[in-house]
Amino acid sequence: MGRLVKKGHSVAEQVRRGEIAPVYCLYGEEEYRREQVLNQLLDALLTASERDLNLDQIRPGDGERQSILGSARTLPFLARRRVVLIRGVEELSKEQQEELLAYLNDPSPTSCLVLTGKRLDLRTRLAAALQKKGMLLRFDRMEADTLKEALLATAKEQGTRLQPDAIDLLMALVGDDVRQLMYNVEKVALFVGEREEISAKDVEALVGETRVRSIFQLTDAVSGRDLDVALRCLTSLLESGEEPLAIIGMLARQIRLLVQAKTLQEQSATAGRMTHAFGGLPPRVVAALAKQSASRSWRQLSGALQSLSGADLAIKTGRAAAPVILTGLVWDLCLA
Template sequence: MKPEEFARALEKGDIGPLYYMYGDEPYLIERGVKRLLEQVVSPDFRDFNLNVFYGNECKGEEIFSAAQTLPMFSERRAILVKKSHELSAATLEVLTGYVQNPSPSTCLIFQGEKIDQRKKFFTEMKKTGELVEFKRPYENQLGPFIREEVKAYGKRIEPAAADLLAYMVGNNLQELASQIEKVATYSGKRESITVGDVKEIVSDTKVDTVFELADAFGEKNLSKALRTLYTILRDGEAPLLVLAMLSRHFRQLWRVRELLDRKIPTNEIGKAAGINPYFLKKVIEQARNYRTTELKGVFERLFDLDLALKTGGGKPAALMERLTMEVCGKR
């Protein structure tokens, strides 16, 4: 079952007896579990009808027994098993028996990071329950998430403001949701969130500093790039996250540079490259600072730096400084 199918089923009140929620996006998993629990058990009766287990601590018999217990003052009871990817083979074997014939008055929810569909437990789950995978969205898929989060605050968001938010924060959904909450609060009674709101609130975060670093690289402004880099490292930002932001920015510049070389009209470049008009002028100006051969060299350096950071090939600060000097300055 896809997340959107899961969401539609919840809206209809169509609740099954078994769910395994997993994937590489913990924020979406947590949100999905929360919404499911809200449908299954009233907060007033959770003391009677909700059991929470942890995969690295519980036994299969405990979960089995709780799942067979009848609900009190409610139509259903809920069993939530967190860290389900840490359930032992023996526990999964016990639970396979329950999964084959689940109680209709219980909603048993497994919450984990990954699954192995070769195991009998999961083959049986597919027959009687739902496997719901929550994948981390790509950056070009963040728009619907942002609009949905904003809608929860009773507001709308301008397309350019949503693009700016996605560009500055990236696809860390926990951080993105946090920033949306701040922006929604800042906008007060206004129904629409603007670019100005986003710039005013997100500008004080570490994310914005990385955003400034990417712009400094695009401008080939060595002094600004080094100054911003030192601020980022001082504040403890993870070098790999900084590298990911730079890689994203240069992919965009490379795409625009190719379009410029093909003499594509400026008003068509934004659409072809998937860039909001609000940012287009700046990106085009930065793309003109690089030839295609230069951009190829930048990506070779980014790849080398990624490898060095992951294998301990030097001190991160020195490696980042060297990259900055090579890209923005003279060798």
């Protein structure tokens, strides 16, 4: 069995206590928390001065790939250990997986492997070996209630409180991108200064009335398949300096809302039950989601989610200019 984090201790704390596994695998859709724990783990494994000569970062899809086995077998230089960080565990080729399996049968006592990525197929031999020899840390996307609690905690750390309507508006504007939400909570906390509470008006004032309008119009236009309005809103957001990945986050949230609405419809949910399930959204918005989801098939919604995932990856890897990618995405979402 893979080792688990003991209650009351983070994985970084375990490392500092000398409880170090030969391999760690951090995976899951929640990138913000995954990267946060990854940075804490790396800080515990290596000091800042040790990183330059003892941290190898490998991306499986790189053209000139570095040997994982060769890096892991290299002795540390003026440090107690060497760390090999492999980003994109889901991109490992069969050859690389076999290489890792061979290494895990006899891991180096002076090296630590750290793997991270969005997905890990738990049915594979590699996943079984990772669980047996080391530690698996899974980071699922936060549910709405958990996400709200995290936002409240972040605001408290900043010395202020978030009013419920402020949270609802922030999530409506930003979506469920945890990184963007936390960043905006910190930003609005600075905006209100010494005031003890953050209101919805503060959130609206921070992001700007034009942006608020454009965001709602974009998501509504995409849900309603109004291509002309959606493209105009997209142009407005980009010209105002909106982050492309934040726009994808907003659109992804809207498509997930349509998926949720369609699921509830197929369960013959009443209007009251649907409104309760969408806690925080006005009844008129829930009614619109129900109408819009009814006009889309499950195949179309699945295709929309795939288009969003593809656009997200294309922007992160720089395959094309973000405006071009987003324009193509909006076309796909409206015409699907």
